[in-house]
Amino acid sequence: ATIPKASAEHFAPSNIALCKYWGKRDSELNLPVNASLSVSLDTLGSRTRVEPIEAASDEVWLNGVRQVSDSRFARRVSGFIDLFRIRHPELAFRVDTHNNIPTAAGLASSASGFGALTKALVDAFGLGLTATEQSIIARLGSGSACRSLFDGFVEWQMGVREDGLDSHAVALEQTWPGLSIGLIKVDESEKSVDSRAGMQRTKETAHLYQSWPLQAASDLSRLQQAIETRDFALLGSVAEQNALSMHATMIASWPPLLYWQPGSVAAMQKVWRLRAEGLAVYFTMDAGPNLKMLFESASAAALEAHFPGMEIVQPFGV
Numbered sequence: 667a668t669i670p671k672a673s674a675e676h677f678a679p680s681n682i683a684l685c686k687y688w689g690k691r692d693s694e695l696n697l698p699v700n701a702s703l704s705v706s707l708d709t710l711g712s713r714t715r716v717e718p719i720e721a722a723s724d725e726v727w728l729n730g731v732r733q734v735s736d737s738r739f740a741r742r743v744s745g746f747i748d749l750f751r752i753r754h755p756e757l758a759f760r761v762d763t764h765n766n767i768p769t770a771a772g773l774a775s776s777a778s779g780f781g782a783l784t785k786a787l788v789d790a791f792g793l794g795l796t797a798t799e800q801s802i803i804a805r806l807g808s809g810s811a812c813r814s815l816f817d818g819f820v821e822w823q824m825g826v827r828e829d830g831l832d833s834h835a836v837a838l839e840q841t842w843p844g845l846s847i848g849l850i851k852v853d854e855s856e857k858s859v860d861s862r863a864g865m866q867r868t869k870e871t872a873h874l875y876q877s878w879p880l881q882a883a884s885d886l887s888r889l890q891q892a893i894e895t896r897d898f899a900l901l902g903s904v905a906e907q908n909a910l911s912m913h914a915t916m917i918a919s920w921p922p923l924l925y926w927q928p929g930s931v932a933a934m935q936k937v938w939r940l941r942a943e944g945l946a947v948y949f950t951m952d953a954g955p956n957l958k959m960l961f962e963s964a965s966a967a968a969l970e971a972h973f974p975g976m977e978i979v980q981p982f983g984v
């Protein structure tokens with residue numbers, strides 16, 4: 667059953683963490699130091715097609731552009747396919763990924779990309795795996811990709827096993843119509859320190875990092891409570907504090923790791939000012955300079971006046 671039956675094409679959504687994954691306890695298997703919680707971005711994400719080809723090596727395409735085979739992206743994709751062709755190393759594939767995440771949003775696409783690639787390879791190899799099993803495999807491509815196997819609110823349970831077989835995402839049942847995520851682009855150029863290197867540096871050099879697992883555990887349970895009771899102020903404030911706590915550990919690393927740019931700080935200060943004026947808006951940020959605004963649809967019009975051109979996603983509808 668390890669010979670691919672055919673080509674296959676699948677979609678996986680991008681996701682935004684409200685309680686971040688930051689730090690690995692095993693960097694080969696992408697086993698996290700802490701559990702995390704995200705919301706998937708509905709129809710924004712990656713569509714990936716895999717097709718067996720007669721060739722000596724893989725062909726990797728991204729948004730219609732062939733990637734040189736020794737590029738970082740192509741090597742990561744081929745390395746991930748290696749997990750599937752262990753018994754048939756001679757197999758080669760054409761991998762064609764399209765991200766419909768607006769490039770202007772400055773959103774990372776590795777989570778949706780490895781999510782979609784996992785689904786497509788599992789299908790092409792006829793493996794018939796459950797979503798939980800696919801989440802475990804996607805995690806090996808990029809940690810946060812394990813959450814992109816599910817829609818809505820998703821929790822990545824860190825697990826305790828050394829082999830990682832209990833470290834996967836689960837979908838939470840709750841929905842939240844009107845919950846909105848606004849994507850604010852500050853800068854979309856490629857970051858100089860990727861999340862893998864950033865996590866490693868933080869864990870190895872920042873004493874402040876020791877407090878991170880406690881912060882994350884407390885935030886996770888408060889977010890679960892916020893989702894259960896649909897308490898937006900709780901959801902937003904915990905998400906914002908969680909993101910800033912993660913960034914504090916990065917800044918306390920050596921050499922220092924500051925993903926913010928002047929535009930990031932200006933946007934944060936604008937959010938704080940708007941909140942002081944009574945608008946219920948919070949933000950979260952990942953390992954980059956861009957902000958993701960959290961608000962409810964009733965606040966959308968007021969917020970858009972302050973952030974013109976902001977892309978808005980409503981994962982659970984209006």
Ligand code: PMV
Binds near residue numbers: 861
């Ligand atoms: O999945 P990775 O290795 O790209 O790490 C993602 C890290 C953050 O985006 C900063 C946080 C998260 O949980 O998505």
